[in-house]
Amino acid sequence: MEGRREFQRGTGHGTALKEWGVTPPSTEWTSQLDAEFSAGDEAALAVAYRRLSPLVFTVALRSMDDRAVAADITQDVFVRAWRFRDSFDPRFGTVPAWILGISRNVILDNLAARSRQNQVVARSGAVVEPEGPRGHAREVDAVTDRVVLDSELDLLGEPQRSILRLAFYEDLTHQQIAQRLELPLGTVKSHIRRSLAHLRSRLGEWNATP
Numbered sequence: 001m002e003g004r005r006e007f008q009r010g011t012g013h014g015t016a017l018k019e020w021g022v023t024p025p026s027t028e029w030t031s032q033l034d035a036e037f038s039a040g041d042e043a044a045l046a047v048a049y050r051r052l053s054p055l056v057f058t059v060a061l062r063s064m065d066d067r068a069v070a071a072d073i074t075q076d077v078f079v080r081a082w083r084f085r086d087s088f089d090p091r092f093g094t095v096p097a098w099i100l101g102i103s104r105n106v107i108l109d110n111l112a113a114r115s116r117q118n119q120v121v122a123r124s125g126a127v128v129e130p131e132g133p134r135g136h137a138r139e140v141d142a143v144t145d146r147v148v149l150d151s152e153l154d155l156l157g158e159p160q161r162s163i164l165r166l167a168f169y170e171d172l173t174h175q176q177i178a179q180r181l182e183l184p185l186g187t188v189k190s191h192i193r194r195s196l197a198h199l200r201s202r203l204g205e206w207n208a209t210p
Contacts, residue, residue, distance in 0.1 A: 034090035048095055049078050055096075056103045063107045064114075073110060077103045152199055160195045163188055 029051065036044035056077050060070035081088075081099050088098050149168075153161055159181060166172045166180060174192065178185045 029094060029096050031090065031094075034088075034095050037085060037095050038088050038090050040085060044095075045078070045082055048081070048099065052096055052099055053078065056099065059100075059103055060107055064110060069110060073103070073106050077106050080106065149199075156195060156198075159183060160191050163191050164195055164199075167192060 033044050033047060037048060053074050057070050057074045060073040061067060064070055064073070077099060080102050081095075084102075088095065153164055153168075156164065162181060163177055163183075166177045172180065174185060174188050177183075178188045181188070
């Protein structure tokens with residue numbers, strides 16, 4: 001039952017990972033590594049840890065707001081990933097997406113444990129009920145989405161990266177972006193159309209379910 005649960009995937013996109021020293025994994029991961037991990041190659045696990053642990057730690061830290069807990073979660077994620085590696089099938093997805101799904105489960109487990117330890121919080125004489133599992137899941141998904149989206153934006157060249165950041169994070173119109181960056185309106189529209197198609201393809205890989 002637990003092994004099956006580990007095979008669930010989270011969603012994947014936010015703020016720049018560069019501040020955490022994270023290299024987005026999408027340019028480094030290959031189908032050959034997927035196959036080697038599935039076959040039980042310990043070298044593939046080492047590569048996965050080196051390339052993906054900063055991303056897992058970032059999501060955990062932003063969800064838990066505790067560096068020690070985030071470090072424990074990161075270790076637990078890779079222990080579970082290796083323990084349940086037989087559940088991973090490279091025909092249905094990639095190791096990065098699978099590990100991100102395990103991360104979501106581990107973070108939710110930790111949030112649930114925290115809620116059980118603080119079941120009733122008194123504020124100004126009122127009892128505040130802890131957020132339920134669905135609320136926690138939405139919060140973790142939102143954090144994951146922001147992190148992965150930003151890692152994918154970092155892979156885009158210029159001016160595409162600046163254009164999409166203005167569109168996503170400042171909610172500017174095409175005309176406003178063109179004025180801000182001093183680019184022709186048609187150029188902005190063309191870059192947005194092509195970049196969104198690329199992002200949909202990339203994020204689809206993260207969000208795919210078996």
